Amino acid sequence: MNAPLENDLYLRALNREAVERTPVWVMRQAGRYLPEYKRVRAQAGNFMNLCSNPELACEVTLQPIDRFNLDAAILFSDILTIPDAMGLELAFETGEGPKFGKPIKTRADVDALPVPDPNDSLQYVMDAVSTIRRELNGRVPLIGFSGSPWTLATYMVEGGGSKDFSKVKGLLFSDPKTLHVLLEKNAQAVTHYLNAQVEAGAQALMIFDTWGGVLSPTNYQAFSLHYMQLIVDGLTRQADGRKVPVTLFTKNGGQWLDLMAKTGCDGLGVDWTMDLADARKRAGDTVALQGNLDPSVLYGSPESIRQEVKKVLHSYGDAPGHVFNLGHGIHQFVNPEHLTVMVEAVREFSTK
Amino acid sequence: MNAPLENDLYLRALNREAVERTPVWVMRQAGRYLPEYKRVRAQAGNFMNLCSNPELACEVTLQPIDRFNLDAAILFSDILTIPDAMGLELAFETGEGPKFGKPIKTRADVDALPVPDPNDSLQYVMDAVSTIRRELNGRVPLIGFSGSPWTLATYMVEGGGSKDFSKVKGLLFSDPKTLHVLLEKNAQAVTHYLNAQVEAGAQALMIFDTWGGVLSPTNYQAFSLHYMQLIVDGLTRQADGRKVPVTLFTKNGGQWLDLMAKTGCDGLGVDWTMDLADARKRAGDTVALQGNLDPSVLYGSPESIRQEVKKVLHSYGDAPGHVFNLGHGIHQFVNPEHLTVMVEAVREFSTK
Numbered sequence: 197m198n199a200p201l202e203n204d205l206y207l208r209a210l211n212r213e214a215v216e217r218t219p220v221w222v223m224r225q226a227g228r229y230l231p232e233y234k235r236v237r238a239q240a241g242n243f244m245n246l247c248s249n250p251e252l253a254c255e256v257t258l259q260p261i262d263r264f265n266l267d268a269a270i271l272f273s274d275i276l277t278i279p280d281a282m283g284l285e286l287a288f289e290t291g292e293g294p295k296f297g298k299p300i301k302t303r304a305d306v307d308a309l310p311v312p313d314p315n316d317s318l319q320y321v322m323d324a325v326s327t328i329r330r331e332l333n334g335r336v337p338l339i340g341f342s343g344s345p346w347t348l349a350t351y352m353v354e355g356g357g358s359k360d361f362s363k364v365k366g367l368l369f370s371d372p373k374t375l376h377v378l379l380e381k382n383a384q385a386v387t388h389y390l391n392a393q394v395e396a397g398a399q400a401l402m403i404f405d406t407w408g409g410v411l412s413p414t415n416y417q418a419f420s421l422h423y424m425q426l427i428v429d430g431l432t433r434q435a436d437g438r439k440v441p442v443t444l445f446t447k448n449g450g451q452w453l454d455l456m457a458k459t460g461c462d463g464l465g466v467d468w469t470m471d472l473a474d475a476r477k478r479a480g481d482t483v484a485l486q487g488n489l490d491p492s493v494l495y496g497s498p499e500s501i502r503q504e505v506k507k508v509l510h511s512y513g514d515a516p517g518h519v520f521n522l523g524h525g526i527h528q529f530v531n532p533e534h535l536t537v538m539v540e541a542v543r544e545f546s547t548k
Numbered sequence: 549m550n551a552p553l554e555n556d557l558y559l560r561a562l563n564r565e566a567v568e569r570t571p572v573w574v575m576r577q578a579g580r581y582l583p584e585y586k587r588v589r590a591q592a593g594n595f596m597n598l599c600s601n602p603e604l605a606c607e608v609t610l611q612p613i614d615r616f617n618l619d620a621a622i623l624f625s626d627i628l629t630i631p632d633a634m635g636l637e638l639a640f641e642t643g644e645g646p647k648f649g650k651p652i653k654t655r656a657d658v659d660a661l662p663v664p665d666p667n668d669s670l671q672y673v674m675d676a677v678s679t680i681r682r683e684l685n686g687r688v689p690l691i692g693f694s695g696s697p698w699t700l701a702t703y704m705v706e707g708g709g710s711k712d713f714s715k716v717k718g719l720l721f722s723d724p725k726t727l728h729v730l731l732e733k734n735a736q737a738v739t740h741y742l743n744a745q746v747e748a749g750a751q752a753l754m755i756f757d758t759w760g761g762v763l764s765p766t767n768y769q770a771f772s773l774h775y776m777q778l779i780v781d782g783l784t785r786q787a788d789g790r791k792v793p794v795t796l797f798t799k800n801g802g803q804w805l806d807l808m809a810k811t812g813c814d815g816l817g818v819d820w821t822m823d824l825a826d827a828r829k830r831a832g833d834t835v836a837l838q839g840n841l842d843p844s845v846l847y848g849s850p851e852s853i854r855q856e857v858k859k860v861l862h863s864y865g866d867a868p869g870h871v872f873n874l875g876h877g878i879h880q881f882v883n884p885e886h887l888t889v890m891v892e893a894v895r896e897f898s899t900k
Contacts, residue, residue, distance in 0.1 A: 362844060362879055369848025369856070409800075412820045412842050414859075448761075448800060451822065468764045470803065490764050492714060496721025504721070507766075527714055 198397065198436070199334030206268040206337050207400060210441035210463045210484045212517035218509065218546035219267035220539055221339075224525030225260040226272045230532055232259050243288045244280075247273050250323040257328045261336060263532065264539045268336050268400070271328060271393070273321055275343030275404055278385050279352045281312035292356075299355030303374045311385045314392035321389075322396040329397030340398030342390055344405035344446075345382035345427070346420035349375065352382075361410055368419060375419065383423040387430040394432045394440055402443045402465070403427065409448025420446065421455060428459045443486055447524065453479040468523030472511040484517035489538070491522045494530040498537045505541040520546070550749065550788070551686030558620040558689050559752060562793035562815045562836045564869035570861065570898035571619035572891055573691075576877030577612040578624045582884055584611050595640045596632075599625050602675040609680045613688060615884065616891045620688050620752070623680060623745070625673055627695030627756055630737050631704045633664035644708075651707030655726045663737045666744035673741075674748040681749030692750030694742055696757035696798075697734035697779070698772035701727065704734075713762055720771060727771065735775040739782040746784045746792055754795045754817070755779065761800025772798065773807060780811045795838055799876065805831040820875030824863040836869035841890070843874045846882040850889045857893040872898070 201207075205219035227233055236256050240246035247253060257272040276294050280286035285297030300306060312318055329338050343351075351357070353364040367375050390401050408420040424444055433440050444456050445465025456464055457479045466475045466487035475485055493504045505520075512518045520542045526535065553559075557571035579585055588608050592598035599605060609624040628646050632638035637649030652658060664670055681690050695703075703709070705716040719727050742753050760772040776796055785792050796808050797817025808816055809831045818827045818839035827837055845856040857872075864870045872894045878887065 360844070360879055362847060362881060365842070365844030366847035369845050369852050409821065413823050413826075415842075448821070451802065451826075469761065469800070471765050474765075474803075490717070490767075492712070492717030493721050495714060495718035500721050527712055529714060 198329055201337060201399070202334050203267055203336045206519060207438065207441060209517060209519050210400065210443065211439060212481075212484050214516050216548055218512075218518050218520045218542055220520040220542040221266045221268040221270065222260070222264075222522055222526050222535065223270075225264075225266060225270065226256045227526060228528045229526055229530045229535075230259055230263070232263075243274070244286065247277065247324075248320040250320065250327040253324040254327040254331050257324075258331060261332070264535060266336065266539065268339055269328065269332055270339040270402070271321070271325055271341060271398065273324065273341070275341075275347065275406075276351055277318060277321055278312065278342065278382070278389055279348055281317040282309050282385070284352060294351065295356040296352065300349075300352045300378065303371070303377075306374055306378045306381070309378070309381055311381055311388065314389045318389060318392070322392055325393050325396035325398055329399075337399040338397060339400045339402055340390060340393030341402040341404060342386045344403050344408065344420060344444075345379045345386060345423035346411075347405050347407045348382050348386075349378050350407045352378070361407070365410075368415065379419060379423045380426075383426045387427050390427065391430075391432045394435050398440070399435065399438070400441045400443070401431065402445065405444065405446040405449065408446035408452075413452070416446075416449070416452060417455065421452070421459070424456075425459045428461050441484075443484075443519075445486070450475060450478070457483045463519065465521070466523065472508065472518070473513065476512070476515075484519060485512065486519040486521050488521070488523040491524050491527050491530075494522075494526065494534045494538065496534075498534065501534060501537045502541045502545075505538055506545050509542070509545050550681055553689060553751070554686050555619055555688045558871060559790065559793060561869060561871050562752065562795065563791060564836050566868050568900055570864075570870050570872045570894055572872040572894045573618045573620040573622065574612070574616075574874055574878050574887065575622075577616075577618060577622065578608045579878060580880045581878055581882045581887075582611055582615070584615075595626070596638065599629065599676075600672040602672065602679040605676040606679040606683050609676075610683060613684070616887060618688065618891065620691055621680065621684055622691040622754070623673070623677055623693060623750065625676065625693070627693075627699065627758075628703055629670060629673055630664065630694065630734070630741055631700055633669040634661050634737070636704060646703065647708040648704065652701075652704045652730065655723070655729075658726055658730045658733070661730070661733055663733055663740065666741045670741060670744070674744055677745050677748035677750055681751075689751040690749060691752045691754055692742060692745030693754040693756060694738045696755050696760065696772060696796075697731045697738060697775035698763075699757050699759045700734050700738075701730050702759045704730070713759070717762075720767065731771060731775045732778075735778045739779050742779065743782075743784045746787050750792070751787065751790070752793045752795070753783065754797065757796065757798040757801065760798035760804075765804070768798075768801070768804060769807065773804070773811070776808075777811045780813050793836075795836075795871075797838070802827060802830070809835045815871065817873070818875065824860065824870070825865065828864070828867075836871060837864065838871040838873050840873070840875040843876050843879050843882070846874075846878065846886045846890065848886075850886065853886060853889045854893045854897075857890055858897050861894070861897050 253272045441462035443463035444461045450470035463484040468490035605624045702716045793814035795815035796813045802822035815836040820842035
């Protein structure tokens with residue numbers, strides 16, 4: 197039996213209820229900009245060891261909550277756990293991004309892919325979720341997450357990160373059928389994975405569509421949004437007698453916020469390339485918005501950080517339904533004290 | 549005395565005059581996807597040798613005109629010639645992008661930067677322009693180009709390419725004054741450089757703002773668009789008794805097309821993440837639009853290429869003022885015969 201929730205600002209804001217102040221959390225809040233994270237990371241040996249050890253994953257998840265008093269915790273994990281569990285052999289080489297030992301090359305590769313049982317090869321993630329939920333002890337809600345089917349597919353087909361996505365887009369334009377089979381499997385796997393996270397204790401969910409924004413409008417709908425819709429439709433939306441809100445985030449997807457809102461999700465992530473006032477007009481009034489300070493603002497002076505926080509809050513305005521965040525993950529070389537300045541400014545300027 | 553222009557479709561389309569068919573050219577049309585380019589590139593030894601040798605630069609500029617019968621030629625050069633001429637020591641290392649030996653680090657570095665005389669340290673570019681213009685012999689117009697002040701500044705401060713632009717954005721948020729001094733110098737340098745290209749024979753101009761789209765809307769206006777405006781205001785707009793049209797292209801800048809149109813430019817480049825019908829609504833009726841096929845379409849089958857070309861032409865519609873192009877530079881691994889399919893499809897489907 198988990199402890200009752202003390203701070204539910206994040207859940208209420210996503211439900212577009214009135215709140216005393218704007219809740220704030222930060223994408224990649226557990227990460228390399230924190231010296232305490234780097235210590236645990238070194239102890240773990242490598243990144244996947246850290247993800248797959250529930251106690252260590254729990255420790256780094258809680259570090260930014262302890263340090264900054266944020267209003268939500270997010271599971272420490274990687275978006276590529278699913279393809280790894282499908283057998284693609286994920287590895288992180290020093291100084292490089294993720295690489296798959298067995299990337300997807302043919303239709304036969306796609307057909308051979310299993311849809312992983314989250315309580316089997318991904319049990320380590322569920323153990324991390326339940327451990328974190330227990331250790332949070334009701335302080336703030338825990339967000340579970342996954343990459344979107346399209347975003348996972350980009351890494352699975354490219355074999356790692358990419359600049360121009362030539363392989364996965366080559367597949368899209370030369371053999372769209374095979375890509376659809378892959379995306380369908382990814383959507384099933386993500387749905388099972390997120391539902392298992394809720395079962396293990398996640399109180400909110402987020403789907404990161406990091407690379408949906410490299411598609412044309414028509415292809416975004418067909419190859420990314422459609423599969424996020426399948427997931428939203430298949431998710432457990434209640435737990436502990438409360439709604440489990442779902443937030444979708446397509447980086448560089450500002451022009452599609454209206455379409456994204458129609459999926460029936462609760463919140464939309466917005467990057468910093470669009471004003472929140474414009475995002476609100478585009479998204480309509482059925483969803484909350486999360487964002488959208490440029491992460492680079494944190495390289496500036498404390499006074500300029502405060503000014504920029506004020507601008508974001510002002511751009512959103514007084515209506516309910518705002519979750520403050522950066523417009524993308526926090527950068528590695530940011531001074532953690534600058535994040536303190538940001539969080540305190542959000543509190544100060546948004547308190548009713 | 550240069551030969552009279554035989555094919556002026558590109559210039560007329562940018563002037564939004566009625567045309568018999570939609571003109572077509574391709575960003576990076578002279579490049580590594582062409583075996584004939586690779587031969588000349590190998591002969592030159594390295595990339596900068598190729599840029600700085602007017603005969604070789606002319607040869608590769610004309611290769612795609614000969615092969616595909618395109619409707620415009622574009623000067624073969626690099627956007628970083630200006631910072632190189634300012635003394636930042638540009639180098640291209642094998643397998644990596646451009647690097648500067650002496651990147652901008654301090655205000656003193658910015659203050660010490662000269663605004664280069666294009667007829668001195670950049671004379672090799674002007675020689676290439678006049679050579680190409682002579683060798684084109686009136687077949688199609690010659691486009692001159694430059695990077696935008698902001699885009700040049702990103703490379704100058706980062707010391708090369710970047711993923712998150714932490715250094716130049718750090719400067720933006722911590723010391724915006726210094727960045728403005730740098731951008732002002734870049735704007736002056738670009739204005740002189742483009743006017744010298746017109747003097748040497750360029751019949752149209754294009755400004756590539758590859759990285760304006762990583763800024764917030766307010767910062768885009770203050771740090772990128774403002775300096776493109778200064779350039780547009782300072783350009784020679786007539787040559788050979790004809791208008792010299794100017795096209796601005798901010799990648800991922802679709803939401804700002806209205807602001808860009810107000811600079812008084814003639815054309816706007818549009819990437820593939822926005823439909824041309826929406827781009828037209830946003831940009832208004834004072835400018836032509838260039839674009840916007842996803843470069844990855846060229847990895848698909850000939851039949852799918854033809855279908856996608858048709859969609860782009862249809863999305864623009866029947867109004868005058870369309871220049872067909874990709875939404876970004878052509879990829880290195882594209883089969884040149886697929887570009888032939890694209891060009892022929894544009895001819896076939898757009899002929900009145």
